[in-house]
Structures are given as structure tokens and as C-alpha cells.
Amino acid sequence: MTSPAEDAAPAWPAGSGPLFLGVRHHGPGSARAVRAALDAASPLAVLIEGPPEGDALVSLAGDPQMRPPVALLAHAVDDPGRAAFWPLADFSPEWVAIRWALAHDVPVRFIDLPATHSLAFTEGDGEGDGRPDGETDPDDGGAGTDLDPEARVQALRIDPLAVLAEAAGYDDAERWWEDVVEHRAAADDPFAPFAAVGEAMGALREEYGDGGHRRDLVREAYMRLQLRSARKEFGDDRVAVVCGAWHVPALGARTTATADRALLKGLPKVKSEMTWVPWTHHRLARHSGYGAGIDSPGWYGHLFGAPDRPVERWMTKVAGLLREEDQPISSAHVIEAVRLAETLATMRGRPLAGLTETTDAIRAVMCDGSDVPLGLIRDRLIVGDVLGEVPDSAPAVPLQRDLTRLQRSLRLKPEALERELELDLRKETDAGRGRMLHRLRLLGIGWGEASAGRGSTGTFRETWRLRWEPELYVRVAEAGVWGTTVHSAATAKAESRAVSATALSDVTALAEQCLLAELTDALPVVMSALADRAALDADVGHLAQALPALARSLRYGDVRSTDTAALGEVASGLAERICVGLPPACAALDADGAAEMRGHLDGVHAAIGLLPDAPDRPAGDLAGRWGAVLRKLAARDTVPGVIRGRSARLLLDDGRLPEDEAARLMGLALSPGAPPADAAAWIEGFVGGASGGGMLLVHDERLLALVDTWLTGVPAGSFTDVLPLLRRTFSAYEPGVRRTLGELVRRGPAGGGPRPDRPEAGIPGFGTGIDESRADAVLPVLRLLLGGPPPVGHDNDNDNDNDHAGVAR
Known part of the structure; x- marks a missing residue:
């Protein structure tokens, strides 16, 4: 049912020529005005600014599965990365025009420059249109291409909305447009707003010129040719044109078809394909790349969809969102926020509370003046997280x-x-x-x-x-x-990368990816390339960098039941070469090289622990060789301190280095004759990082005493040199560990603390040895937890008694 105002709306007068509906792309006010004008004019054809390749797809806009936001995607067949989007939301005037035409069984056509030409534009073709890649100003644009943004900014075009807003006394073009269009009540004459906008744009083009950008001139020439063809087919005054307001004066200009065809002569071309793809509100809100350049698509969608009382409905949405986040928002909050927004709009001379007023009211009433909840409101509502849908029948690769x-x-x-x-x-x-x-x-x-x-x-x-x-x-x-399937395409790309890769680490990473993705067909090619690269690469650092990925691959292969025998042979060979080449490679390194090699040391150590033993060698042979390498590194004075300390720590953690020997090595590294910087590096390697070094010092009082004694004896001139290194080492500990270490150091020898000359001495709260009887009481519980068999000669009742005794102890 229509209102009396709509019933009395004048029709488009005969003999007036085409109905030009100059719009702001993605403007809900423009969308409502377009719908009202089309209802009043009832044109025989609707022409829309957009790529003509979309004509074959426009019928899909009426499919029940089609849910905006969506976009027309065009890409070059030979270079799919060269692509362009034409995004449309449910509040886009173009989308409203398309849906109106489909509902009224009226032909609808796109009349902008074909994508086959627009995708072919390059810097040399004068593509620059005054905006970064894909950005749309309020009255024009809507497509983003892959062209270099620097190539497109050749000359700045004026912002027509900014000029009009300034003339009206506004310092914000967005706010001016909202006041005069988005918040405008339905007019008695549905054509009057478009006539006013067209007149304003004509005055601006007379004052500032048409910009002279080749692509705009070419686009407008093409649109004029399509308009002439439609006028001949349907009649001069039975055609409606929906386009950016900036183009209206150019489309109505008196030019000849010969002149327009001359502008189109020699345009570059590429073979292109087009389809519909889902779009998002987040992408609509982006001002560059493939975005459409509007700040608040969620708010615009609300304005377009709210039949009445938009401010009240908006505040209700915000309250619902905050309640979902467990914020105590009541109906009274909503009422007060609406009142405050309306009061702010009146004080600021606005016809209706806009986004600025509603946001200020929400901050004051619902968020207690905090901007933190506003971030959630902006992300979920003002912008929105909507993802559109396209029907299955849409073309796709x-x-x-x-x-x-x-x-x-x-x-x-x-x-x-x-x-x-x-x-x-x-x-x-x-x-x-x-x-x-x-x-x-x-x-x-x-x-x-x-x-x-x-x-x-x-x-x-x-x-x-x-x-x-x-x-x-x-x-x-x-x-x-x-390829045509995900599996075949991934296999083909993996094989290609394996052949072209030059670095060993790249091939090992690729092998890991193939195992994770279960690309068994690609593995032979990857393994062949891996064996070739490994045989030719003599850099120990490269080998050490590659081994962890291979070890992880073997581990992942086990869980995925993948045959990794060939991979295991390559990994074992790499490990052996590392064992031979690592000691000489660690000599005479600078600080940066030593730090990098320490990382390789950790990676190789973890990797060797995952590698299976080769069938032609006794079990544990590779691990034993690696342990011998660590002993060499820990004992060599020519090896940097951080590597010596790290080697000693790895041996200690594996049980290959007795605690007494670890204390002896620390004592040597921290002796008065050792340079302070080298001693600090040894400490960093031994107890630094996230390796549990803090707890080691907490439970081994001898090591803590050695560190304490060395630190107190560092000369004043050297202390400032080693302090940053020590601070980096100890600041990585958990706060509780640092607090415990500080308490132990504070007590010192006078409080019964440990001393190098009396390692058996304890401190309050720490035992001097292991109570074996108490430890044995826990064994039955551990057997139950680990699923092991009960000890011979013990029945279940005794085990249960022991369990309770162990827990009690």
C-alpha cells in the first residue's frame, strides 16, 4: 500500500529525455530516492554504471540465495591477479535499481567501460583517477584494481561533496550529506533531489573542469554511446540512468557519437571473466585496496532497513550487544541515550541524530564515558561482520x-x-x-x-x-x-616449488608442508630435490636450520600414517653431517653469530631427539654422537661462552652430565681469570631463555652460589658491560622464580645458605638429600597413573594402602 504522498507523486514528464539519477554509491538516502523515482517514472529500461560483462549475471541478483553485500569480480584470464571488484550492499542505489528492474520485468544493463578494457589500463595509459587503488569518493567509483596506487595518483580531483558542504557552511562533508540526503524525509517530488544534485555537479564541473583524466573521459564516452543505443530502442524519456552524481553533466552533454568513438579507439584489451562473489562490511569500510570507501556500512544498512524510529532501534541494537557481553544495560539506559542523542542533534542544528550524536550518547550513558566498549560497538554494529552469499549457479573457476x-x-x-x-x-x-x-x-x-x-x-x-x-x-x-581441484593444484604447485627452490631450508619447509597436507604424490619430487640440495650444501648453519623441519615432518608423518622412510634417511644423513661440521663452525664467532648458532643448537638437539635410529646402526648411536659433540663444545675455550653454556645445559638436562661436572664447568667459566662478558654469555647459555634455568638455580644451591659469588666479584668497570646481558637472562624468569632467587640470595651464607666450600650445607625449607622411603611411597600411585603392572608380590589391597600412604605423605 502506498501513502497519499506517493500516490500524488508526479510522473516523469514526456519529452524530458532520459531520467538521470545521480547517486552517491552506497548511500542509503540515495537508494531510497532511487526506488521512489523509479516507482514514479516506471521506465522501460534501467541503465546502471557498471561493467557490461555483468549483464549476463544480473538475473542472479533475484535469486533467493543471493544475499548482499556481494560484488562483481572481474579478472584477467591470463593473469588472475589483475582483478577488479564492484561491491554492492543492500543499501547501494545500484542494487536497489537492479532489484526494482527484476521485480518489474524491466531490462537492466550495465553501461560503464567493459572490464576487458579497464583491467588492461596501465600507468602508461593514463589510468590515474585521483584516488588510491580502489578507493571511492562519495560521488564516484566503486571498483578496485590491482594497479599500483602510485601510478593512479597523477592529479588530484576535487571532492565535490566537500565543496558543496563547505558552501553550505559545513566542515564535514559526511555530516552534510547525511543532513541533506540520508536523513531527508520523503519528498513530494521524487525527481527534485536528483535535479538539484545534477545542477550542483554541473556547476562544479564548469568551475573546476572535468578533471581531464583519460579513464574518466573514456568511461563517459562509452556510457554516452550505450545511452544513445538505449534511447533509440526504448525512447528518449523511457530510460533511467543510475550513475555517480559526478557523471550526470557529462552524460547529458551534447556530443557526437563520432567524437565518443574516437576516444575509445585503440583501447588496450585483455581477455576477462566475471562472476558474483560474497563481500563483507569490513571491506566496504576500507578506503583503499578493494574497499568501497564508506566508514559505517553497518550504520548505513540500519538507516536503510529501519522503517521508522531509526535512533530508537539503533539504541536497542547496541543495548542487546552490550548485554550479550554481560554489561548491565537496562531499558532506562536506552531511553536516556535516545533522549541525549536527540538533544545533541537539536543543539547542533541537525534534522535527525546521526552516527556522531548516537555514538556520543552511547559513550556517555551506556559506556560510562569509556571508549573501550565503543570499539566492540564499532566492530560489530557500526561496521558489522556481515558476509554475503551468492547462489550456486553463479559462474566460478x-x-x-x-x-x-x-x-x-x-x-x-x-x-x-x-x-x-x-x-x-x-x-x-x-x-x-x-x-x-x-x-x-x-x-x-x-x-x-x-x-x-x-x-x-x-x-x-x-x-x-x-x-x-x-x-x-x-x-x-x-x-x-x-589444477581444477584443491588436491591436484596443491600437488602441482608443490612439485614446481621443489624444482625451482635453491635453498635447502625452503625444500625442507616444503617437505613439511607436503606431509601436513598429505600430498603423497608430490613427495617423491620433493624428496629428490631435498636429497640434491642436502648433498650440495656444505654450510652447517643451513643444515642445522633445515633439520628441525625434517624431524617435525617425521613426527607429523607418524600421526598421519604417511610413509616417511626416505625422509628419515635424509634427516639422519643431515644429522651426521652436522655432528661432523658443528664444532669447527662454532669457533671464533662474534656475538651475533654465536646467538644465531645457539638457536641452531637448540633446534638440532630437539630434532635429534625425534629422529628414529637407522636400521644399520645400533640403537642410540646418533644420540651418542650428538652427546659427544656437545661435550666438545662445552669444553672448548675457543667456542663462545653462550654456546659452551648451552651445550653444558643440554647435557645436564639429558642426564649425560653429572651435577658435579656441571658445577665444575660453571666454576671454570666464572673464574676470576675469565673475561666478565664471556662469563655472562656462559650464564645466559646455561640458565637463560625459557629452558627452566631459573628453577635449576632454585634447586641447585651450588650453582646459585657460584653465580652469586661471580657477580659480586665483577669489577666496577666491567659491570655496566655485562648488566644488559644478565638483565635479559634473568628477566625472562617467572615472577615467582625471581622472587625465590632473590630470597635465597638475600639469606646468603649467614642464613645457612650454600657456599662453594660447603656444598652439603642447606638452608631452611630445603632438604640436604633425598628421602628415599618417602619417594618409594609414591611409586604405586605412579604405576596406576601410567598404567603399568603392579610390582611382583604386591596385591591390590596393599597397593591401595600404599597409594593412600603416598598421598598422605
């Missing part, structure tokens, strides 16, 4: 179709809001999800980012942070050159 199939079968729907996904690889569905995400990462489609999980650190668990971005559709199109 084969790889995209296979990815969509996988997403459905694995029940992993793309979402605009970032979320964390925990996978248990022992479950078939989770294992399939992990394979798909790893394959996509190998293809450069960064839907998921692996992260450290909160749960188990076992190899059967993975944690991912997922967020789907619209430009990933471009990445999928680019990856389509490798």
Missing part, C-alpha cells in the same frame, strides 16, 4: 567449485568474523579440515593461520585462526592455473 564442495562436506563455512578452530586429527572430519587448510596455505590462499593451541601439544591436535576475506576469491582464481 573449477578450483572454486571444488573448494566450495569441500567446505560443505567438511562443514566449514567461510565467515567474515575471525574465529579459532581446534582440530583433533584422530577424527576423520577434523583431519580432512586440516588437510584442506594446509593445502590452501600451500596455494597461497590464506583462509587459516596455524596458531598455538590452548590444549594438548600432541601432534594429533592443530589450532587454526580462520577469517575469510573477499580477495581470497582472487587468490583462488590465481591458483586455478595449477
Whole structure:
């Protein structure tokens, strides 16, 4: 049912020529005005600023599965990375015009420059349009391309809205547009606003010129040609044109078809394809790249969708969001916030409370003056986390179709809001999800980012942070050159990377990726490349950097039941070469080189612990050789202190170095004859980092006493040199560990503390030895926990008694 005002609305007068509806892209006020004007004029055809390749896809806008925001995506067939988007929201005037035409069975056509030409523009073609890549000013634009932003900023075009706002006495163009368009009540004459906007733009173009940008001139020439064709087909006054307000004067200008065709002569071309893709509000809010350049799509969507009382409805949405976050928001808060917003609008001379007024009211009434909750409101409501949907019938590259199939079968729907996904690889569905995400990462489609999980650190668990971005559709199109399915494309790309890789670390990382993604067909090629690179690379640092990835690959291969025998042979060979070459490589290193080598030392040590023993060698042979290498490094004076200290610590942790020997090595490293800087480096290697060195000092009073005695004897001139190193070492400890160490040092020898000359002395709270009888009482409980058999000669009742005794003790 229409209102009396709408019933009395005048029709578009005959003989007036085409109906030009100059709009602001993604403006809800413009969208409402376009709908009202189309209802009044009832044109026989609707022409819309956009790529003509979209004509074949426009009918999909009426599909029930189509849910904006969406975008037309065009990409070059031979270079999918060269792409452009034309985003549309439900409050976009173009989308409203499309839906109106489909609902009234009226032909709708796009009349802007074809994507086959716009994608081919380069810097030499004078592509610059005065804005960064993809950015849209309030009255124009809407497409983002992959052209270099620096190539496009050749001359600055005026911002027409800023000029009009300044003429009206506003210092904010956005606020002016809201007051005169977005918050404007329905007019008696639906065509009057567009006539006024067209007149204003004509005056601006007369004053400032048309900008002279080649692409704009070419676009307008093409649109005029399409308009002439439509006028001949449907009649002069039966065609409606929806375009950026800036173009209205140019489309109505008196020019000849010959002159327009001359501008289009010789345009570059590329073969292109086009489809619909889902878009997000976050992308609409971005001012560069593929964004559409509006700050508050969620707010605009609310204004367009609210039938009445938009401020009250908005405050209710905000209250609901805050309540979901356990904030105590009542109805009284909503009422007071509405009153304050309306009062602010009156004081500021605005026809209706806008986003600025509502935000100020929310901050004061609902957030107690804090901006912290406003960040959540902006992200969830003002911008919004909406992800559009497109129907299955939309064209797509084969790889995209296979990815969509996988997403459905694995029940992993793309979402605009970032979320964390925990996978248990022992479950078939989770294992399939992990394979798909790893394959996509190998293809450069960064839907998921692996992260450290909160749960188990076992190899059967993975944690991912997922967020789907619209430009990933471009990445999928680019990856389509490798294959038609995710599996085949990932396999082909892995093989290609293996052949072209030059660094050993790159090939080992690729081998790990192949195992994680279960690309068994690519592994032979990768393993062959790995063996070749490993045989030719003589740099111990490169070998040490590559080994951990191979060890992890073997470990992941076990949980995924992958044959890793060939990988194990390569890894064992690398480990042996490292054992031979590491001692000479550690001699005469500077501080930076020593720090880097210490990292390699930790990585190799952990990797060797994961490597299986070769069948032609006795068990433990590789681990024994590595232990001998660590002993050499710990005892050599030519090796930097940080490496000697780290080697001693690794031996101590593995039980290969007695505590007395560790204390002796520390005593030598911290002797008065040792340079203070070298001694501090030894301490950093022995007890630094996240290796539990603080607890080692807490429980071994001899080592703590050695450090304390050395530190108090450092000469004053050298103390300032070693202080930063020591501070870095001890600041990494947990606060409780640092507090305990400070208490032990404070007590000192006078409080019964340990002394180098009396290592058996204890301090209050610490025993001088191990109470073996109390320790034995815990063994039955440990057997139950670990699932081991009960000791011979013990029955269950005795075990239970011992369990209780052990717990009591």
C-alpha cells in the first residue's frame, strides 16, 4: 500500500529525455530516492554504471540465495591477479535499481567501460583517477584494481561533496550529506533531489573542469554511446540512468557519437571473466585496496532497513550487544541515550541524530564515558561482520567449485568474523579440515593461520585462526592455473616449488608442508630435490636450520600414517653431517653469530631427539654422537661462552652430565681469570631463555652460589658491560622464580645458605638429600597413573594402602 504522498507523486514528464539519477554509491538516502523515482517514472529500461560483462549475471541478483553485500569480480584470464571488484550492499542505489528492474520485468544493463578494457589500463595509459587503488569518493567509483596506487595518483580531483558542504557552511562533508540526503524525509517530488544534485555537479564541473583524466573521459564516452543505443530502442524519456552524481553533466552533454568513438579507439584489451562473489562490511569500510570507501556500512544498512524510529532501534541494537557481553544495560539506559542523542542533534542544528550524536550518547550513558566498549560497538554494529552469499549457479573457476564442495562436506563455512578452530586429527572430519587448510596455505590462499593451541601439544591436535576475506576469491582464481581441484593444484604447485627452490631450508619447509597436507604424490619430487640440495650444501648453519623441519615432518608423518622412510634417511644423513661440521663452525664467532648458532643448537638437539635410529646402526648411536659433540663444545675455550653454556645445559638436562661436572664447568667459566662478558654469555647459555634455568638455580644451591659469588666479584668497570646481558637472562624468569632467587640470595651464607666450600650445607625449607622411603611411597600411585603392572608380590589391597600412604605423605 502506498501513502497519499506517493500516490500524488508526479510522473516523469514526456519529452524530458532520459531520467538521470545521480547517486552517491552506497548511500542509503540515495537508494531510497532511487526506488521512489523509479516507482514514479516506471521506465522501460534501467541503465546502471557498471561493467557490461555483468549483464549476463544480473538475473542472479533475484535469486533467493543471493544475499548482499556481494560484488562483481572481474579478472584477467591470463593473469588472475589483475582483478577488479564492484561491491554492492543492500543499501547501494545500484542494487536497489537492479532489484526494482527484476521485480518489474524491466531490462537492466550495465553501461560503464567493459572490464576487458579497464583491467588492461596501465600507468602508461593514463589510468590515474585521483584516488588510491580502489578507493571511492562519495560521488564516484566503486571498483578496485590491482594497479599500483602510485601510478593512479597523477592529479588530484576535487571532492565535490566537500565543496558543496563547505558552501553550505559545513566542515564535514559526511555530516552534510547525511543532513541533506540520508536523513531527508520523503519528498513530494521524487525527481527534485536528483535535479538539484545534477545542477550542483554541473556547476562544479564548469568551475573546476572535468578533471581531464583519460579513464574518466573514456568511461563517459562509452556510457554516452550505450545511452544513445538505449534511447533509440526504448525512447528518449523511457530510460533511467543510475550513475555517480559526478557523471550526470557529462552524460547529458551534447556530443557526437563520432567524437565518443574516437576516444575509445585503440583501447588496450585483455581477455576477462566475471562472476558474483560474497563481500563483507569490513571491506566496504576500507578506503583503499578493494574497499568501497564508506566508514559505517553497518550504520548505513540500519538507516536503510529501519522503517521508522531509526535512533530508537539503533539504541536497542547496541543495548542487546552490550548485554550479550554481560554489561548491565537496562531499558532506562536506552531511553536516556535516545533522549541525549536527540538533544545533541537539536543543539547542533541537525534534522535527525546521526552516527556522531548516537555514538556520543552511547559513550556517555551506556559506556560510562569509556571508549573501550565503543570499539566492540564499532566492530560489530557500526561496521558489522556481515558476509554475503551468492547462489550456486553463479559462474566460478573449477578450483572454486571444488573448494566450495569441500567446505560443505567438511562443514566449514567461510565467515567474515575471525574465529579459532581446534582440530583433533584422530577424527576423520577434523583431519580432512586440516588437510584442506594446509593445502590452501600451500596455494597461497590464506583462509587459516596455524596458531598455538590452548590444549594438548600432541601432534594429533592443530589450532587454526580462520577469517575469510573477499580477495581470497582472487587468490583462488590465481591458483586455478595449477589444477581444477584443491588436491591436484596443491600437488602441482608443490612439485614446481621443489624444482625451482635453491635453498635447502625452503625444500625442507616444503617437505613439511607436503606431509601436513598429505600430498603423497608430490613427495617423491620433493624428496629428490631435498636429497640434491642436502648433498650440495656444505654450510652447517643451513643444515642445522633445515633439520628441525625434517624431524617435525617425521613426527607429523607418524600421526598421519604417511610413509616417511626416505625422509628419515635424509634427516639422519643431515644429522651426521652436522655432528661432523658443528664444532669447527662454532669457533671464533662474534656475538651475533654465536646467538644465531645457539638457536641452531637448540633446534638440532630437539630434532635429534625425534629422529628414529637407522636400521644399520645400533640403537642410540646418533644420540651418542650428538652427546659427544656437545661435550666438545662445552669444553672448548675457543667456542663462545653462550654456546659452551648451552651445550653444558643440554647435557645436564639429558642426564649425560653429572651435577658435579656441571658445577665444575660453571666454576671454570666464572673464574676470576675469565673475561666478565664471556662469563655472562656462559650464564645466559646455561640458565637463560625459557629452558627452566631459573628453577635449576632454585634447586641447585651450588650453582646459585657460584653465580652469586661471580657477580659480586665483577669489577666496577666491567659491570655496566655485562648488566644488559644478565638483565635479559634473568628477566625472562617467572615472577615467582625471581622472587625465590632473590630470597635465597638475600639469606646468603649467614642464613645457612650454600657456599662453594660447603656444598652439603642447606638452608631452611630445603632438604640436604633425598628421602628415599618417602619417594618409594609414591611409586604405586605412579604405576596406576601410567598404567603399568603392579610390582611382583604386591596385591591390590596393599597397593591401595600404599597409594593412600603416598598421598598422605
